Amino acid sequence: MLHVDSVIKGFDTKQVLSDVFISCKKGDIVALMGRNGVGKSTLLKIIFGSISADEKFVRIGDKVLSKAFEKNDLIKYLPQDSFLPNHLKISAIIDLFCKGEKALYVRNHYFIKSIANKNSGELSGGERRLLEILLVVYSEAKYVLIDEPFNGVDPIHKEEIKRLIKSQSVDKGFIVTDHDYRSLLEISTRQILINDGATKEVKDIEELLEGGYLPKGD
Template sequence: MLKADSVYLEFSNRKILQDIYIDCKAGEVTGLLGRNGSGKSSLLRIIFGTLNPSYKYISINGKPVAKGYVGNHIAYLPQHNYLPSHLSIQQSARLLVDDEAWHEFTAYDLYQRFYDKTPGQLSGGELRKLETLMILYSKANYILLDEPFTHVSPIQAEEIKAIIRKRKAHKGFIITDHQYYNILEVSDKIVLLANGATKLIENADELITYGYLSGK
């Protein structure tokens, strides 16, 4: 199990995160919801290890983890492009994609069309889809997805959800996206981030109670 507990983050003496607990395990998708500016992306970056808060406790199977990206423990899809510009798609994929899933990953038409290209030779949409696929098929045991459904078509969103459902058999996922209906559909449990604190949501009506969704 991957756990993030007691995270404390502030910017310019303003508390962003202060009462945090979130976890996921293999076979489970944890959906993270929250309004703009609530700190969702910051929390994922803290778990991954690229943002250092004042305090955090991140653990995998009870063992503290300082940098989640070390040792292929955790993979992270940020909102921005992340593939090195000097490597081909194939070279990056060889570094990221699970060997056992290689044939399935490389069968995608998008990979077949662009495997020998560099990121700068792809459109923004093509690159985003390939980066998402690489993370979904990554070697990591735990996968963090930041806005995987944003700027993709409804058909592509359904494809992404289908891959998540398949890959979660051996992976744990934490996913956040403003398209909350996709998060509700694919997640096994929902955590709401509001006022710097996390709240486990027991049923969808609580999203109205806590002011995330309108009751109208």
């Protein structure tokens, strides 16, 4: 299990996260929900190790993780902004991020077959996002953190991203955040709401309404 506890993070005089707890196990798709500015992206970056926290405890199984490079094939993080090098061919990028049978799965995906000889800089924003999703979900990582997978993606690719995450959750655990709460609710097995710097597991839409995340009547 990915176990995250005692996360505290402030910026200048603003306290963003206060003693946050979140967990994820194989088979989980955890929807991380909350209003803009509550610290969802910050929490994912802290879990991965790309930004520091005032306090944190992150463990996968028996291994306590303190630095991003320690995670290697244990955990991957997909940020909001694209990370793909513009000058490389798609086929070369796949070789960098995926190995063996996983790379073969990605190469044989219908979308990849149509773009394999392009440079990533030639892709639209939505196409880049789908490629990035393929790279992280078919990585060797046991846990995958994804920030805004549906942003700028057309409806067809959005449905494929949902399918990919759900299909790969058999062998992995996912923590996903996105403003498209309907898509999150559709694919998630658990929902965690960040509110007032703390996390709370929610069971139904009413709790999301009470937490101020969803507008009443939506």
